[in-house]
Amino acid sequence: xxxxxxxxxxxxxxxxxxxxxxxxxxxxxxxxxxxxxxxxxxxxxxxxxxxxxxxxxxxxxxxxxxxxxxxxxxxxxxxxxxxxxxxxxxxxxxxxxxxxxxxxxxxxxxxxxxxxxxxxxxxxxxxxxxxxxxxxxxxxxxxxxxxxxxxxxxxxxxxxxxxxxxxxxxxxxxxxxxxxxxxxxxxxxxxxxxxxxxxxxxxxxxxxxxxxxxxxxxxxxxxxxxxxxxxxxxxxxxxxxxxxxxxxxxxxxxxxxxxxxxxxxxxxxxxxxxxxxxxxxxxxxxxxxxxxxxxxxxxxxxxxxxxxxxxxxxxxxxxxxxxxxxxxxxxxxxxxxxxxxxxxxxxxxxxxxxxxxxxxxxxxxxxxxxxxxxxxxxxxxxxxxxxxxxxxxxxxxxxxxxxxxxxxxxxxxxxxxxxxxxxxxxxxxxxxxxxxxxxxxxxxxxxxxxxxxxxxxxxxxxxxxxxxxxxxxxxxxxxx
Ligand code: ATP
Ligand code: MG
Ligand code: MG
Ligand code: MG
Numbered sequence: 341x342x343x344x345x346x347x348x349x350x351x352x353x354x355x356x357x358x359x360x361x362x363x364x365x366x367x368x369x370x371x372x373x374x375x376x377x378x379x380x381x382x383x384x385x386x387x388x389x390x391x392x393x394x395x396x397x398x399x400x401x402x403x404x405x406x407x408x409x410x411x412x413x414x415x416x417x418x419x420x421x422x423x424x425x426x427x428x429x430x431x432x433x434x435x436x437x438x439x440x441x442x443x444x445x446x447x448x449x450x451x452x453x454x455x456x457x458x459x460x461x462x463x464x465x466x467x468x469x470x471x472x473x474x475x476x477x478x479x480x481x482x483x484x485x486x487x488x489x490x491x492x493x494x495x496x497x498x499x500x501x502x503x504x505x506x507x508x509x510x511x512x513x514x515x516x517x518x519x520x521x522x523x524x525x526x527x528x529x530x531x532x533x534x535x536x537x538x539x540x541x542x543x544x545x546x547x548x549x550x551x552x553x554x555x556x557x558x559x560x561x562x563x564x565x566x567x568x569x570x571x572x573x574x575x576x577x578x579x580x581x582x583x584x585x586x587x588x589x590x591x592x593x594x595x596x597x598x599x600x601x602x603x604x605x606x607x608x609x610x611x612x613x614x615x616x617x618x619x620x621x622x623x624x625x626x627x628x629x630x631x632x633x634x635x636x637x638x639x640x641x642x643x644x645x646x647x648x649x650x651x652x653x654x655x656x657x658x659x660x661x662x663x664x665x666x667x668x669x670x671x672x673x674x675x676x677x678x679x680x681x682x683x684x685x686x687x688x689x690x691x692x693x694x695x696x697x698x699x700x701x702x703x704x705x706x707x708x709x710x711x712x713x714x715x716x717x718x719x720x721x722x723x724x725x726x727x728x729x730x731x732x733x734x735x736x737x738x739x740x741x742x743x744x745x746x747x748x749x750x751x752x753x754x755x756x757x758x759x760x761x762x763x764x765x766x767x768x769x770x771x772x773x774x775x776x777x778x779x780x781x782x783x784x785x786x787x788x789x790x791x792x793x794x795x796x797x798x799x800x801x802x803x804x805x806x807x808x809x810x811x812x813x814x815x816x817x818x819x820x
Pocket of ligand 3: 549
């Protein structure tokens, strides 16, 4: 069985031989782009090239990119653990052409790599082509269709709509049609039941999208109209864990060697067994997935915290802690113990995991201990609330109490309620949160007011009452 590390290497070597420069993954945590907290696709780090703001050193590059899809346009968190091929953190293999080669090469190289280098059976591959869009006045992507037709049987080419087969960077900017590659990993008998690339088959959970080839050839203008770009680009992304699943003959990403060492370690530490009970399996998958996301984020310098990207990481970790607590009976910290295995396995390609191993280990341990101090009590409170509640919707102020006093992220409360068949009054929660924010905003105003640097002639201004109902005055200084 081919090892995942060799799968990654073969990809990079293949494109390197086709004159692509191998570049490192950009950090998963983004510090300098206000529109994006985490890298969610390989193309993110090349955005400026597509926008024409910067010129690339090399017109052809290839890499594997650490991605996180838990917020914004791509949020796969709900799927993770329930299905076996969406992760929070995953690697996206990619090759790019910045104003260099276009559809013909992108398509024929993808095919060559998958069928000749990796040896995937041609008869289990389907491809999709953009069918066109009336609203944009675009016809079928005939070029892509014809290049595919020259290499795959026509009944394996499926037409896809704008939603699935037209990529846009945002409301404005570079965009273009895409072709996706899907692999049918069902057994031969299952495949024989409904042969060919029918839509029924495409929707089957075991017909998995592995690679997306985007052909950037338009610019969407502010008025919504499309114009042809002077230069055409290729942007591709292939899920490394999904590719490993296909090449290792598995039906779940978690059965590949990307995940099995961590899963074995979870089994050992928690005395549980993977593959026996669905609820246990979901918990094990979630933990195996989430520890990667959290470890890689910390290695990039993003510690769990109460705001922004830090809170996203905290939420992911607390979600994992609760899965362990409820479904694997882990009442004490244990996730941090997985860091060693994870780091050993990934450090060859991602040395930051080895370098930051101690920090990752300690931060996760501390986070686990801290949440475990309130988790049991919070769960008890939630049980009582559910018992005493009349309808199926739990009031927002209770969720707020869980958030504020017990450290339950709102999506965690919602998830637990969903498991028990209840819903949550999200609006009520938001209102309670807003109220608290206003209270603390008034408080910080006073604090910073005290430190205002400006000199001369202070005036005292009444700004409200504090929690003890004493009037609060802010000292304001006139600028000199
Ligand atoms: P899907 O339809 O399965 O959600 P996608 O169309 O959102 O995938 P793309 O944005 O096209 O994904 O990303 C390129 C490739 O990255 C996909 O073809 C897939 O192999 C992989 N990929 C996308 N999302 C995930 C994820 N959450 N976990 C693992 N791999 C993923
Ligand atoms: Mg998706
Ligand atoms: Mg898709
Ligand atoms: Mg896609």
